[in-house]
Amino acid sequence: MKKIVVASGKGGVGKSMLASSLALLFSKSTKIVACDCDVDAPNLGLWLGVTDYDEREKISTSEKARVVNQKSLDDEVLEVCRFGAIKKVKGKYVINPLLCEGCGTCKILYPEAIEIKPVRNGELRVKRTKYGFPLVSGQLFPGETGSGKIVEQLRKKAEEFEHDVMILDSAAGIGCPVIASIRGCDYVVLVTEPTPSGFSDLKRILEVVAHFDLPYGVVINKWDINPRFSDRIRKWAGDEFLGEISYDRKVIDSIVNLNPVIFSDSKVVDEIKGIYEELRERV
The missing domain is CATH 3.30.70.20 (Alpha-Beta Plaits)
Incomplete structure (x- = not known):
């Protein structure tokens, strides 16, 4: 069983969008389970069109x-x-x-x-999506602590489902929930954007990935808003460069309408499929 985690040092760079797309693409050929490990602000379900859950379990961590x-x-x-x-x-x-x-x-x-x-500081949620795979999500209650431990419980819950591939959508940053998401995975997809802050935060989370000695690939989202900076990141990544995704307002339309990007007519669909094919080769 392979565990692929999608992570980013900076928030808002397209991590959950890519994670949802990869989950849908992998599900066409293998059994998967998707995990929303951003328990402070879970939104992987929204990118999959999920607004309610079949099961909710309050937990104490x-x-x-x-x-x-x-x-x-x-x-x-x-x-x-x-x-x-x-x-x-x-x-x-x-x-x-x-x-x-x-x-x-x-x-x-x-x-x-x-x-x-x-x-009781949080809850676990399970949704059997219409795409044929379960989504396991978590939520830390307001004012509570222990997000990293909730991620650990979330991952244990996900293991209860039969699967060949687990797709984990990590929180942004380098904190406890990120460490709990990355640890024990087989491959890390690092998403960034072509900005100084995006590049700086990419380097920070790479230190966490290096600590666990995990293979990784870099994806530049919205690469065309700053082609020169994107080229800089691409050269820096070298062999670990996994792919790039263009900026397209149709991506925003997809999340507004709770429609997975991969089912839209956006130009990013082919780019994401290319990243998926490259990822399959690496894992």
Whole structure:
């Protein structure tokens, strides 16, 4: 079974658009499962035309502290929490759940006064798409932490489905959910755009990919908005250059109408199919 993750250092470069297209193209010849690992802002489903899910499961991947014995506390506890979650309000010590990271420091120092309890901080969603493959998505609840652990649970859920290829749509950046998405994969598709910030962030995420010693390919989206800069990235990528996608407003029309790009009459369709064929050769 092959795991292909689509990632990017910068947001808004077309990562989910490409991931959805690759999922649809792979599904024509093999069994796949698609994973939306951007649990802070999942949108792979939108690129596949999915607006509702067949299953939803609330999960707990983090903990928070709460006060259970006021008498065992003193004002020194106010200096314990590095996140500033503990305050004294009207003579009582309270813990702000939105600031608490569940680190447990307060519990160690005041074991009789503090309790650490699991919290339901997100949910997993499953949709059996009309294209013949399941989509597994996750959502971190507002104000909660633990996005990386939710991605890990999401991937375990995806493994329950029979598949030969798993397509993972990572979050943008280099944080915990990105690391959880990339780790253990067979190939990384790195999407960028021809801008200084896009190129800089591409180099940053490449450091993460290199840490796990994974093969990768670079895709330049909207290459024609800055051909000179695109040429610079292309030369820099060398043998790891995977392909490029033009700018086309029909791509925007596709997401607005919840219609997969690959089924549109956009000029990018043939370009994406070319990237798909090259990717098949590499994995």
